[in-house]
Amino acid sequence: xxxxxxxxxxxxxxxxxxxxxxxxxxxxxxxxxxxxxxxxxxxxxxxxxxxxxxxxxxxxxxxxxxxxxxxxxxxxxxxxxxxxxxxxxxxxxxxxxxxxxxxxxxxxxxxxxxxxxxxxxxxxxxxxxxxxxxxxxxxxxxxxxxxxxxxxxxxxxxxxxxxxxxxxxxxxxxxxxxxxxx
Numbered sequence: 001x002x003x004x005x006x007x008x009x010x011x012x013x014x015x016x017x018x019x020x021x022x023x024x025x026x027x028x029x030x031x032x033x034x035x036x037x038x039x040x041x042x043x044x045x046x047x048x049x050x051x052x053x054x055x056x057x058x059x060x061x062x063x064x065x066x067x068x069x070x071x072x073x074x075x076x077x078x079x080x081x082x083x084x085x086x087x088x089x090x091x092x093x094x095x096x097x098x099x100x101x102x103x104x105x106x107x108x109x110x111x112x113x114x115x116x117x118x119x120x121x122x123x124x125x126x127x128x129x130x131x132x133x134x135x136x137x138x139x140x141x142x143x144x145x146x147x148x149x150x151x152x153x154x155x156x157x158x159x160x161x162x163x164x165x166x167x168x169x170x171x172x173x174x175x176x177x178x179x180x181x182x
Contacts, residue, residue, distance in 0.1 A: 001049075003095055007056035010096075014063055014088060021063060021071035028147045029056045036141035039181045043133060051134050054102040058138055061085025061103060062147075070147045077122050082107045105130045106139040109163055109170035109177070140177040156182060 002010060008026075015022040033055035040046040061084030064074040076084060085103035089096035110129030117125055130136040143159040146152065154162070156178050163170040 002053055002099070003093075007053040010057060010089070010092065011060060013092070014060060019071070024070060024147055024150065025059055025062060027150050028145055029059060031145040031150070031153075032056075032058065032138065032141045035144060036137050039137050039141060040134070043137075046133050046137065050098065051137055054099050054134060054138050055141065057085070057089065057099050058082075058102050058106050058142060059085065059147075060088055064088075079107065080122060082128065083123060102130075102135055102138050104128045105135055106142050108166035109139060109143075109173040111166065112169070115167060115169070136177060137181065140174070140181050143174065 011022070011025070011029075015025065033052050036051050036055045037048060040048045040051040059081060061081040062070070062072050062078070064084045065072045065076045065078045065081050066074055067078045072078070082103045082105070086100035089100040089103060105128045107128070110127075111121070111123065112129060113126050115121070116123045116128075130139045143163070144154045146154065156174075160171050160174055163174050
């Protein structure tokens, strides 16, 4: 629970529960939440409730992006879904800030300001990298599940290959997380 709302209640502030987009988002987010919660259970210092709710909310911003193959009919580039989701959650109230951080920092293995500038990405020029244990767990778990192929779970090798487009730093960070969480 986030205050008096469940993570699903928060999502339903922005989504039609009967839409194909929501059904896909919910399926993906539940996959991520299940894996993330399993990982968090092995770390006594991890806030399991936060990991669960953050996993369910991490992709809230996809509704504003243009990715028709996964039912997203917005106007924004998909790479902005994290920053858009963070803005959406912050618009609810200040208690959403930790969840907004997860939205911002889960793309790739996190994106640095240097990478944003180097690749001329349509993102704010600042670091958006997972810092807390919980942020790292959600980001790591998310890498194994694709909304384009919800029936599949990626192998670590497939995850590393998909992260290579963001640069070698993300791949190295993933393998570090694989050793810690896998």
